[in-house]
Amino acid sequence: MVNYMEGLSVTEADRLRKTIAGLFRQTCILQEKYDPVTLVPTDNEQYEVCVRHRAFIEAYLEVLGCELSHDGQEHVFRLTGEGVPCEQVSKTATILILLIKMIYRDKIMGNGLAATVTNLSEIREYGKNTNLLNRKLTEAEWSEALSLMKRHQIIEYPGALRDIADETPIYIYGTINLYCSLAMLNELTELYGEENTADETAKEDFYQDAYEQLGRD
Secondary structure (H helix, E strand, O other): OHHHHHOOOHHHHHHHHHHHHHHHHHOEEEOEEEOOOOOOEEEOHHHHHHHHOHHHHHHHHHHOOOEEEEEOOOOEEEEEOOOOOOOOOOHHHHHHHHHHHHHHHHHHHHHOHHHOEEOHHHHHHHHHHHOOOOOOOOHHHHHHHHHHHHHOOOEEOOOOHHHOOOOOOEEEOOOHHHHOOHHHHHHHHHHHHHHOOOOHHHHHHHHHHHHHHHHHO
16 A cells, blocks of 8 residues: 555645545545535546545555445445444434435425525525424534534535525535435434424434434435
8 A cells, every 4th residue: 555655646645645534524525516605516636536546545445444435326435334433413413414305305306406505594494394493593503513514515505604694505415315315304204293292202212313324324
């Protein structure tokens, strides 16, 4: 592996190191990413790095108990395996991910691939209509959830997080399907609806299911 890196140019070796670091930070590398200012899709250089050095990356990750998998339909390289770091997802973030999935599903079915843009107002409206979000979230809760989804390339938003207003466009990546399957969506929303008439134990079971499912995906 050392010999392989030494055979690359300084620039290419640096790109390769950053791409591997990105895989561990984001868990996936998309072929196209959306410019955070214009929301216009652009080619992702790290995806091309994965293509060029796939064999090396696979061998490197294998040593760490991880695998590099490629989803041809979603055009994404994913980090999988027992060695992948697990991340605890808060209750609020879990609910917001479910709401983002609902919005993405409805827009894909109704308006096609060009319509996967939402905003805070729409997310709150979906939360109210589904009873998944029946209280006003704090600024810290919104920040935590939106930062988590951006880091894992579930959404993209323009500018800094602190500048997001109610109508600021938020693009939803197709990778929401990788993190939140339709079957999981239906199961968790059904459980959440039932818990309104159940005790606190049922509520904890719901969130534990969400943590486990999102962690596995």
